[in-house]
Amino acid sequence: MDALTWITAVSLAAWLWLLLGQGFFWRTDVRLPRRTPPGRWPQxxxxxxxxxxxxxxxxxxxxxxxxxxxxxxxxxxxxxxxxxxxxxxxxxxxxxxxxxxxxxxxxxxxxxxxxxxxxxxxxxxxxxxxxxxxxxxxxxxxxxxxxxxxxxxxxxxxxxxxxxxxxxxxxxxxxxxxxxxxxxxxxxxxxxxxxxxxxxxxxxxxxxxxxxxxxxxxxxxxxxxxxxxxxxxxxxxxxxxxxxxxxxxxxxxxxxxxxxxxxxxxPGLGPLWRMVSRSAYAQLLHNPLLLAGTVAGLAVVYLVPPAAVVAGVVTGAALPAALGAAAWAVMAGTYGPMLRYYRQPLLLAPLLPVTALLYLLMTVDSAVQHHRGRGAAWKGRTYARPEAAPDRSAS
Incomplete structure (x- = not known):
């Protein structure tokens, strides 16, 4: 088995784990729990x-x-x-x-x-x-x-x-x-x-x-x-x-x-980009190693499956194409419930790798902006990483 086949197999294994072992995150049935009116409504x-x-x-x-x-x-x-x-x-x-x-x-x-x-x-x-x-x-x-x-x-x-x-x-x-x-x-x-x-x-x-x-x-x-x-x-x-x-x-x-x-x-890509990038690097604790691991993980999990399908079709390599298609199908299947929740066509599900690529770029941009001193910027304010901020205990 060549490197592409191995990497695609890892991607498929990751998707099988996400499907079954990550708290059924893809299901959209977690709604407000049982609601019995209280005897006295609190203020x-x-x-x-x-x-x-x-x-x-x-x-x-x-x-x-x-x-x-x-x-x-x-x-x-x-x-x-x-x-x-x-x-x-x-x-x-x-x-x-x-x-x-x-x-x-x-x-x-x-x-x-x-x-x-x-x-x-x-x-x-x-x-x-x-x-x-x-x-x-x-x-x-x-x-x-x-x-x-x-x-x-x-x-x-x-x-x-x-x-x-x-x-x-x-x-x-x-x-x-x-x-x-x-x-x-x-x-x-x-x-x-x-x-x-x-x-x-x-x-x-x-x-x-x-x-x-x-x-x-x-x-x-x-x-x-x-x-x-x-x-x-x-x-x-x-x-x-x-x-x-x-x-x-x-x-x-x-x-x-x-x-x-x-x-x-x-209305456009710019506002959405800023919404995600302002906090993406903070989510990674401003850690370059976590950033590198996240980028690699996103690439393997979301980008490798369609790449393997294309490469397999072009070169005639059936195994990586089949593994990539299976991983891509699981990916699209887990995205379907969220699209239904948002009343969007299921035809958007196979496009999740494109969206993941955009999120990958937003995450990298978040780190770049942080190191330029413009990280976590929102509505005219820019915040330092937490450990750099003065320790004030006002409450």
């Missing part, structure tokens, strides 16, 4: 960090204000240094639509050692503690629209059975343009591959993750885990939050959303 504070979000607030904020929640709930929108009139627009929308009480506030520029979003979350949580007796905090992004019963269903899921400390839903991202169709479903697919939802939801499991767009957290669990001070430097703050809660003994749950959606448009 909830909804914290929305927002930086230059005037373009999406009209489609998202009214959905929060219109929550049909049987208990008391209040919205705290924290304007994180916006320059586009986000705060004024939020107040205008509240005056126009009514609904839940809205407080709009601004914490000023973040202290050293804090990311802007977590500095805003810190301010919103502190204000909620001072003004309410909320038992839960809903941390939701400014581009997330919620169905009217979203909060009610989240709280009911958290209160059911032995109780959950974190209930998080991966919001359904917008898929309308060509690039969104090519890249967005794969973003969730790759996330689930890294953090299989079933593994995250096992009590006492080692895998922990959340989806930052929709995180319901029990207030006492947040205080026990030191949220957000304990994760103040985290670029991938949702995963860091889930890990902190689990380390403190809390129970977490993560699944796909049914009626929670992102309204943020990604």
């Amino acid at each position: 909830v504070a909804i914290v929305v960090p927002a930086r230059d979000e005037a373009g999406v607030l009209p489609a998202s904020l009214p959905s929060l204000l219109a929550q049909d929640y049987p208990g008391r709930a209040e919205v705290f929108l924290v304007d994180d240094g916006s320059t586009d009139g986000t705060a004024a627009l939020a107040r205008e929308l509240a005056d126009r639509h009514g609904g839940l009480p809205l407080t709009v506030t601004s914490p000023g520029e973040p202290e050293p050692g804090w990311t802007g979003k977590l500095w805003a979350v810190r301010h919103g949580m502190a204000l909620a503690r001072a003004r309410t007796d909320a038992a839960y905090l809903l941390l939701t992004d400014a581009d997330i629209a919620h169905a009217p019963d979203s909060l009610r269903e989240l709280v009911a899921a958290a209160e059911a059975g032995p109780g959950l400390d974190v209930v998080s839903q991966m919001a359904r991202l917008r898929v309308a343009t060509f690039w969104e169709r090519l890249i967005v479903p794969a973003f969730v697919y790759f996330f689930a591959q890294l953090y299989p939802f079933r593994w995250c939801n096992r009590p006492g499991g080692r895998t922990a993750a959340a989806a930052g767009g929709c995180v319901l957290i029990r207030r006492e669990a947040a205080e026990r885990a030191g949220i957000p001070a304990a994760i103040r430097q985290a670029v991938i703050d949702d995963v860091a939050l889930a890990r902190a809660v689990r380390r403190s003994g809390g129970r977490i749950w993560l699944g796909l959303a049914e009626r929670v959606e992102s309204v943020r448009p990604y």
Whole structure:
């Protein structure tokens, strides 16, 4: 057997492992657990960090204000240094639509050692503690629209059975343009591959993750885990939050959303590229060896199968072509459920290697931008790697 055949065989073996041994990550049936209405609905504070979000607030904020929640709930929108009139627009929308009480506030520029979003979350949580007796905090992004019963269903899921400390839903991202169709479903697919939802939801499991767009957290669990001070430097703050809660003994749950959606448009490749590349190298702990291993792994797992098929057809080598075709078929088969969840044609499934190549390039670009001093850049801010940031313990 030549080198191509061996490498293709490794790729097929990897796909068989991913199919059966990686927590069935490819299945899309992990939805909100059993929801029995509690006897008494606890008070909830909804914290929305927002930086230059005037373009999406009209489609998202009214959905929060219109929550049909049987208990008391209040919205705290924290304007994180916006320059586009986000705060004024939020107040205008509240005056126009009514609904839940809205407080709009601004914490000023973040202290050293804090990311802007977590500095805003810190301010919103502190204000909620001072003004309410909320038992839960809903941390939701400014581009997330919620169905009217979203909060009610989240709280009911958290209160059911032995109780959950974190209930998080991966919001359904917008898929309308060509690039969104090519890249967005794969973003969730790759996330689930890294953090299989079933593994995250096992009590006492080692895998922990959340989806930052929709995180319901029990207030006492947040205080026990030191949220957000304990994760103040985290670029991938949702995963860091889930890990902190689990380390403190809390129970977490993560699944796909049914009626929670992102309204943020990604009209071209550029915005999608920046969304992925800003945090990809942070995911690899800014480690060049992990970067090299990731690039090699992506190439073997996603790029070798179609390359082997093409090479086998051109050279007449039947074995690598057959192995590559089998690996490619398993790959496409595992991607199919995510495409169905996003209501996209299954004809996109064989194109997953093309999407994987784009993600590989985004990851490399993330490392390059980091070493140029522009890593983790988002909306005018660039963050140092955590160990380079001053150790401030404000909470």
